Amino acid sequence: MTLARAVEVTRRYGDKLALDRVSFDVEAGELVGLLGPNGAGKSTLVNLLTGIRRPTSGRVELFGADPRVPSARRELGVTPQETGLPASLRVGEVVDFVSAHYDNPLPKGELLERFGLSDLVRRQTGGLSGGEKRRVAVALAFVGRPRMIFLDEPTTGLDVQARRMLWDGIRSYSAEGGTVVLTSHYLEEIEALARRVVVIGGGRVLADDTVGAVRGLVAVRRVSLTVRAPLPELSGVTGVEREGDRVHLLTGDADQLVRDLVTYEIGFHDLEVRPTSLEEAFLALTREPSPV
Numbered sequence: 001m002t003l004a005r006a007v008e009v010t011r012r013y014g015d016k017l018a019l020d021r022v023s024f025d026v027e028a029g030e031l032v033g034l035l036g037p038n039g040a041g042k043s044t045l046v047n048l049l050t051g052i053r054r055p056t057s058g059r060v061e062l063f064g065a066d067p068r069v070p071s072a073r074r075e076l077g078v079t080p081q082e083t084g085l086p087a088s089l090r091v092g093e094v095v096d097f098v099s100a101h102y103d104n105p106l107p108k109g110e111l112l113e114r115f116g117l118s119d120l121v122r123r124q125t126g127g128l129s130g131g132e133k134r135r136v137a138v139a140l141a142f143v144g145r146p147r148m149i150f151l152d153e154p155t156t157g158l159d160v161q162a163r164r165m166l167w168d169g170i171r172s173y174s175a176e177g178g179t180v181v182l183t184s185h186y187l188e189e190i191e192a193l194a195r196r197v198v199v200i201g202g203g204r205v206l207a208d209d210t211v212g213a214v215r216g217l218v219a220v221r222r223v224s225l226t227v228r229a230p231l232p233e234l235s236g237v238t239g240v241e242r243e244g245d246r247v248h249l250l251t252g253d254a255d256q257l258v259r260d261l262v263t264y265e266i267g268f269h270d271l272e273v274r275p276t277s278l279e280e281a282f283l284a285l286t287r288e289p290s291p292v
């Protein structure tokens with residue numbers, strides 16, 4: 001069953017094309033990661049699917065209805081990128097306030113426990129650290145037992161321990177059949193949580209598959225070598241980084257690249273070939289080939 005859908009959606013802000021004919025479906029029970037560099041269009045897609053903004057053209061649906069209609073959002077939980085909490089209220093009071101809007105909210109203790117917030121229940125939100133505020137803001141999206149949750153960069157600014165606590169909360173919601181769409185710059189986050197990753201770049205969907213398949217799709221290897229002389233043009237190289245004499249080359253065919261280095265009699269040493277991180281893979285997907 002499809003819970004959220006974008007069909008050939010385009011969104012412009014003045015002259016800026018933020019989304020360019022994007023189609024995207026989310027099925028019930030899925031945990032989907034939207035991955036992309038700054039300005040890729042992730043938040044815009046989330047904002048369209050959650051009814052905060054309207055597409056310039058194309059169609060969006062939430063639970064089969066127009067997300068701009070308030071009743072369509074009744075079973076939705078959202079944590080946008082920026083959130084504000086009433087500074088003078090205690091964490092427990094904020095949870096009570098949000099809970100009062102729902103027929104069957106999660107019990108306060110259970111919610112706070114799930115997100116590792118039990119110790120903060122009596123603290124005023126104005127006195128919380130940035131990371132603690134963020135955890136409260138994310139937890140609030142779960143109060144009404146939504147069928148579906150959108151989390152826009154949920155763990156930005158959190159330390160490792162706080163991030164793991166949030167992941168646990170998201171995982172347990174997902175394990176109970178909840179549907180999650182999250183955007184992230186943290187590749188480990190997508191890999192740790194999501195079964196499916198949608199790579200967005202320049203307002204377009206560049207890949208929509210499992211994390212493993214997306215990595216396989218680009219199959220980028222990082223070939224590092226120490227070399228003093230400038231390198232000739234090498235075919236198949238999609239990215240180059242230099243740190244003094246150390247050069248890192250990104251390529252889809254490391255075997256051929258190494259053969260070429262030998263053929264050109266390049267005096268290199270300390271050769272190292274390793275798989276790329278997902279980040280390097282998606283940069284290779286979004287980047288124009290650059291000359292060596």
Ligand SMILES: Nc1ncnc2c1ncn2[C@@H]1O[C@H](COP(=O)(O)OP(=O)(O)OP(=O)(O)O)[C@@H](O)[C@H]1O
Pocket residue numbers: 013016017018036037038039040041042043044045
């Ligand atoms: N209200 C707006 N007015 C003008 N341009 C906007 C507006 N909102 C977004 N944009 C532009 O649209 C493009 C997509 O932005 P969006 O926030 O969707 O990207 P993102 O992938 O979420 O980025 P980030 O990871 O930095 O949050 C960017 O170029 C951005 O500057």
